[in-house]
Amino acid sequence: MSEVSDLDGIHQGGVSVGTGLPPLTVRFTRADLVRYAGASTDFNPIHYSERFAARVGLPGVVAHGMLTMACALRVVTDWVGDPSRVRSYFVRFTKPVVVPDDDRGAEVVFSATVTAVEGSVATIAIEAICDGQKVLGAARCEVDLDGGASS
Amino acid sequence: MAISAEHVGRSYPPTAPYVVSVAKIAEFARAIGDDNPAYRGDQPIAPPTFVAVISSAAWEAMFDDQELGLALRRIVHGDQRFSYERPLRAGDRVTATLTIDKVRVRDTADIIGSSVRVETVEGELVCTAAATFFHSHQESADE
Numbered sequence: 001m002s003e004v005s006d007l008d009g010i011h012q013g014g015v016s017v018g019t020g021l022p023p024l025t026v027r028f029t030r031a032d033l034v035r036y037a038g039a040s041t042d043f044n045p046i047h048y049s050e051r052f053a054a055r056v057g058l059p060g061v062v063a064h065g066m067l068t069m070a071c072a073l074r075v076v077t078d079w080v081g082d083p084s085r086v087r088s089y090f091v092r093f094t095k096p097v098v099v100p101d102d103d104r105g106a107e108v109v110f111s112a113t114v115t116a117v118e119g120s121v122a123t124i125a126i127e128a129i130c131d132g133q134k135v136l137g138a139a140r141c142e143v144d145l146d147g148g149a150s151s
Numbered sequence: 152m153a154i155s156a157e158h159v160g161r162s163y164p165p166t167a168p169y170v171v172s173v174a175k176i177a178e179f180a181r182a183i184g185d186d187n188p189a190y191r192g193d194q195p196i197a198p199p200t201f202v203a204v205i206s207s208a209a210w211e212a213m214f215d216d217q218e219l220g221l222a223l224r225r226i227v228h229g230d231q232r233f234s235y236e237r238p239l240r241a242g243d244r245v246t247a248t249l250t251i252d253k254v255r256v257r258d259t260a261d262i263i264g265s266s267v268r269v270e271t272v273e274g275e276l277v278c279t280a281a282a283t284f285f286h287s288h289q290e291s292a293d294e
Contacts, residue, residue: 026184039175039182040204056224065228070183070200077199083189084238086199092230138230 015122015145019114021079026071028063028097029105036067050101062096068108068135069093072126075112076141085143087121092137097130106130112141120146154219154261154286156254163212165246168272169205171197173241179204196238203231205239206267206280209247213265221286229262229283236276244272252281261286 033047042064045052053061069091077083099106108130116123126139176197180190189196214221239245246269253264266281 032182032184036182039179040207042203042207066200066203066231067183069231070185070198073199074183074185074187077185077187081187083187083199084196086235086238088232088234089199090230090232093228 015114015117017114017116021075021112021114021124023109023111024071024075024078025107025109026074027105027107028067028099029103030061030099030101032105033061033063033067033099036064040064040066042066058096058098060098060100063099063106065091065093065096068097068128069139071108072110072128072136072139073141075110075126076124076143079112080143080145085145085147087142087144089141091126091139093135094137095130095133095135097135108135115140120144152218152220153256154221154254154263155256158219158251159254160251161216162248162250163209163216165248165270166205166208166212168244168246169208171201171239171241171243171245175204176201176241194241196240199233199235199238201239202233202235202269202278202280205245205247205269206278206282209249209267210265210282213249213251213263225287225289227285227287229285232281234279234281236278239269239277243277245269245277246272247280259288261288 037043037047046058046062047064050061073089097106108128110128112124112126114122115125121142121144124141128136173195176190176195179201180198185198190198214223248268250266252266255262263284266279269278270276
């Protein structure tokens with residue numbers, strides 16, 4: 001079963017340039033990195049070994065860039081409901097998210113704004129902030145507001 | 152050998168077919184903390200960035216290509232783009248084929264643009280995953 005969300009609300013509310021999406025705050029702990037390593041099969045030791053991270057010049061164990069990228073897109077898919085509406089997605093990995101070995105981990109705040117609407121396709125710029133600094137650059141996503149690609 | 156503009160256009164054989172499963176979609180969705188109902192049930196679609204699981208398998212052919220002289224520990228993933236024809240679904244059998252699109256050799260690093268076509272074994276294009284890598288010439292300071 002694939003539940004398709006009702007976008008009437010979005011249309012009635014009017015999607016236009018400047019429309020802000022509800023933000024999302026995500027906390028990454030070391031356990032999250034281990035879980036993502038297994039799920040994604042990306043076992044680069046910079047995502048779990050302090051010793052290895054230091055050896056390649058990193059300030060500490062860092063989150064997978066692809067994990068940050070995945071979470072950033074949740075701002076958009078939570079909003080449109082149906083993830084098959086995503087047509088394209090781009091991010092630049094500008095700064096690593098350092099994840100300390102404690103229970104708090106690292107907090108990343110994701111926010112997004114509609115920057116263009118052409119026909120039924122909206123372009124959405126996404127920001128990801130950790131410790132006051134942008135960790136993704138030029139992140140943007142195109143979504144088809146009228147239909148998913150799954151049908 | 153070292154990577155150069157001469158390698159632009161080089162492609163590698165497709166990866167072995169990967170079967171997208173309900174269980175792996177659920178595992179991936181949990182790992183990114185996403186409880187979207189589209190990723191659950193008997194016929195789920197995969198989260199959009201799930202494509203990375205398949206496309207990154209195709210990077211290895213390039214990283215392991217002796218003629219390019221790349222060292223994995225000196226490679227940084229600079230950017231990533233996904234262009235979707237449709238979402239991946241449980242039951243899809245897909246391969247990933249990498250092509251080197253762009254090479255810029257600079258003083259301190261090579262900049263490598265690559266694209267991976269993710270297609271079903273029946274030949275349907277599902278997604279193109281393009282990545283830029285920075286391959287630094289210098290080892291970072293060892294302790």
